[in-house]
Amino acid sequence: MLKVLVVDDDQGLRLSVKSALSVTQRFEVDEAFDGVNAMEKVKNGDKKYDLVLLDVDMPRMNGLEALRQIKEFDPGIIVIIMTAHATFESAIQAVKDGAYNYLQKPVAGDDLLALIDKAVNAHNLISNIAASAPVMVEEGRKIIGHTSQMQKVFNIIHRLAKVETPVLIRGASGTGKELVAKAIHFNSARKDEKFVAINCSAIPENLFESELFGHEKGSFTGADQRKIGKFQFAEGGTLFLDEVGDMPQLMQVKILRVLQEKLFTPVGSNREFPTNVRIIAATNRPLEDMIKAGTFREDLFYRLNVVPIFLPALAERKDDMEHMVNIFIRKFNQAHGKRITGIAPDAMAVLKKHSWPGNIRELENVIEHAFVLEMSNVITIASLPEALLIATGTNLIDVPPVQETAQNVAAAGISSAVQAHASLGDDEDSDVGGMDLDEEDGELIAYSGENLDFNAQKEAFEKEFIIKALKTFRGRINQTALHANIPKKTLLRKIEKYGIIAKDYSN
Numbered sequence: 001m002l003k004v005l006v007v008d009d010d011q012g013l014r015l016s017v018k019s020a021l022s023v024t025q026r027f028e029v030d031e032a033f034d035g036v037n038a039m040e041k042v043k044n045g046d047k048k049y050d051l052v053l054l055d056v057d058m059p060r061m062n063g064l065e066a067l068r069q070i071k072e073f074d075p076g077i078i079v080i081i082m083t084a085h086a087t088f089e090s091a092i093q094a095v096k097d098g099a100y101n102y103l104q105k106p107v108a109g110d111d112l113l114a115l116i117d118k119a120v121n122a123h124n125l126i127s128n129i130a131a132s133a134p135v136m137v138e139e140g141r142k143i144i145g146h147t148s149q150m151q152k153v154f155n156i157i158h159r160l161a162k163v164e165t166p167v168l169i170r171g172a173s174g175t176g177k178e179l180v181a182k183a184i185h186f187n188s189a190r191k192d193e194k195f196v197a198i199n200c201s202a203i204p205e206n207l208f209e210s211e212l213f214g215h216e217k218g219s220f221t222g223a224d225q226r227k228i229g230k231f232q233f234a235e236g237g238t239l240f241l242d243e244v245g246d247m248p249q250l251m252q253v254k255i256l257r258v259l260q261e262k263l264f265t266p267v268g269s270n271r272e273f274p275t276n277v278r279i280i281a282a283t284n285r286p287l288e289d290m291i292k293a294g295t296f297r298e299d300l301f302y303r304l305n306v307v308p309i310f311l312p313a314l315a316e317r318k319d320d321m322e323h324m325v326n327i328f329i330r331k332f333n334q335a336h337g338k339r340i341t342g343i344a345p346d347a348m349a350v351l352k353k354h355s356w357p358g359n360i361r362e363l364e365n366v367i368e369h370a371f372v373l374e375m376s377n378v379i380t381i382a383s384l385p386e387a388l389l390i391a392t393g394t395n396l397i398d399v400p401p402v403q404e405t406a407q408n409v410a411a412a413g414i415s416s417a418v419q420a421h422a423s424l425g426d427d428e429d430s431d432v433g434g435m436d437l438d439e440e441d442g443e444l445i446a447y448s449g450e451n452l453d454f455n456a457q458k459e460a461f462e463k464e465f466i467i468k469a470l471k472t473f474r475g476r477i478n479q480t481a482l483h484a485n486i487p488k489k490t491l492l493r494k495i496e497k498y499g500i501i502a503k504d505y506s507n
Contacts, residue, residue: 002120003047007066008055008082009036011374013105013222017053017082020109027134030409034238035061042077050123051078051116052249054099056090062148064094071098074159078089078119082107095189122191125183160307166259168244168304169282171311175280180309185238190278191235196230203244208251210267214265231264231275238278242488244304245285252297255279279304314356314363321451324360328367329379350381353392373482388422443502463498466491475506 004027006017014031021027032038032267035058042049052070054061063081070077081102083091091102100119103111160167161184170176178197185195203211210220214229231237241247247255259279263272281304288399290296314321325343333340344349356362366385374383381394469486473479481488495502 001028002026002050003117004051004053005032005041005049007032007035007036007058007063008053009034009058010055013055013082015105017112020112022109023109023113033056035063035066038066039073042070048074049077051080051119053080053082053112056081056083056094056096060146064090064097067094067097067099071158076123078123080115080119096162097242098195100187101191111328118191122183122186125179125186130259132221156309157183160184163307164278165305165306166278166304167280168308169311170284170287170308170312171279172188172359174361175311175313176360177284177311178240180311181238181240181280181282184280185240185278188238190237194234195238195240196234197240198230199242201243205248208248209254212390213254213264213266214252215267219266223268229264229266230279231258232273234277236276241279241281243283243285244281245283245287249295249297252300254302256297256303259300268484286387296382311313314359318352321363322348324363325367325379328364332368332371339370339377340371340374340379341377344381345381347381347384349378350384350389350392350394353394354388355391376439459498462494463500466494466498466500470500470502470505474503475502477502 004021006014006029008014008017011033014033018029018031021029026393028047030041031297032041038052038054039061041047042052054063054070060064067079067081070079074494075098079094079099081091081094081099082105083102084105091099091104095102100122101115103115118350143291148480167181167184169180182195197209200208209215210223210227210229212229212231214227214232215223215228217223241255254264258275261484262275262277265272285313287296287301291301292297325348329340330336333474350365351366358365366388367379369385370379370383381389469480469484473483477488477491484491486494494500
């Protein structure tokens with residue numbers, strides 16, 4: 001539930017906004033009658049507010065001063081300005097000073113809720129960047145935003161969102177470069193426009209210029225119609241050039257011209273088009289070495305490198321790993337409908353031993369893998385990928401079994417039953433249920449009074465077993481096949497044979 005503070009000297013407007021927010025159960029709303037009262041609640045109250053709805057024209061302390069103090073106290077608080085027409089210019093200034101956006105009075109409930117949703121989504125992007133721990137270098141100073149120091153992360157995004165300079169994000173593959181780029185865009189003045197990402201390493205060299213700048217009909221073989229490029233498509237927004245170090249040298253010249261002159265020319269055209277696009281670039285390559293080798297232009301490097309952000313490898317910051325794991329647990333609980341509460345200490349110790357060549361992306365995949373296999377409410381070593389256990393030197397023999405729950409016990413019983421059933425070869429002579437076939441004289445000795453038709457009993461067992469397994473794993477075919485040791489094709493064939501409907505056991 002979001003904690004919201006409504007600040008306005010008009011009691012009627014406060015009541016109106018509070019009523020609009022009470023339509024849903026998502027908000028816990030408090031009121032303040034002016035800027036001074038608001039700061040008392042923000043700084044000295046017992047609540048940490050997620051959102052402040054702030055009027056501009058108020059006695060004692062106006063909204064602009066309250067905004068500055070709020071952002072100085074906690075840059076992570078979302079501020080939305082409410083303004084009358086007479087203070088419209090002040091509201092625009094407030095956005096430049098860190099407010100997310102503004103609404104014009106009288107405030108319409110639907111508009112307010114829609115704007116709050118957008119603001120919260122942008123806020124969540126910044127929160128997720130905690131897993132990337134940005135480091136911004138500015139004028140020789142380093143500002144490091146570890147996941148345990150979220151305020152500095154907010155400061156970085158807050159600074160970059162207020163300026164229009166190009167940004168260069170550097171870091172190994174999987175460190176979260178695109179996530180950082182999105183957070184900068186969606187917290188900037190361009191947030192209502194497009195964010196367009198392009199991977200420079202994935203475009204054939206002969207199509208690069210057309211992809212970025214577009215082309216005219218007939219400009220080359222196969223150009224049977226006019227096409228707009230990414231620069232036109234992203235007009236007014238942000239263009240994210242991922243893996244910019246892989247850009248062909250001819251295109252480096254053309255990108256440099258766009259950055260300097262804000263003009264581009266489509267392939268096959270004689271017209272120049274103006275462009276209003278912010279460039280955010282990213283790379284995992286050593287651009288300084290490429291400059292020395294003559295494969296990357298030095299002038300383009302300095303044009304992009306105005307405010308670089310460095311994303312360190314995961315192996316360099318293992319103290320932050322537990323926080324990242326908790327972020328992914330929350331994400332996958334929502335995605336998979338599970339209720340995993342955390343990770344076991346010994347499993348966390350294994351994660352910290354790994355070198356993580358795939359960085360945060362690899363960690364995310366490992367946690368999702370654990371979610372698929374884990375049947376308790378805590379991630380254990382047994383649910384971690386076998387390759388990870390081998391890489392960290394964890395003895396697979398010593399790995400404890402997954403914590404037993406009622407579901408696990410049922411699964412264990414099913415697995416034992418499968419093994420017993422699998423030992424019954426259709427063409428083998430066996431001692432089965434008190435029946436023995438003497439090969440010498442063919443004499444059949446059977447217990448009296450019991451139906452010992454093998455095929456009938458086997459089919460009855462199979463059907464009962466499959467139904468029990470589906471009930472245990474809530475009708476999920478993949479989970480049933482995995483944990484009950486049945487090949488998926490075999491399971492599907494038997495389900496069809498016995499007329500079983502897996503969905504009937506989903507609850």
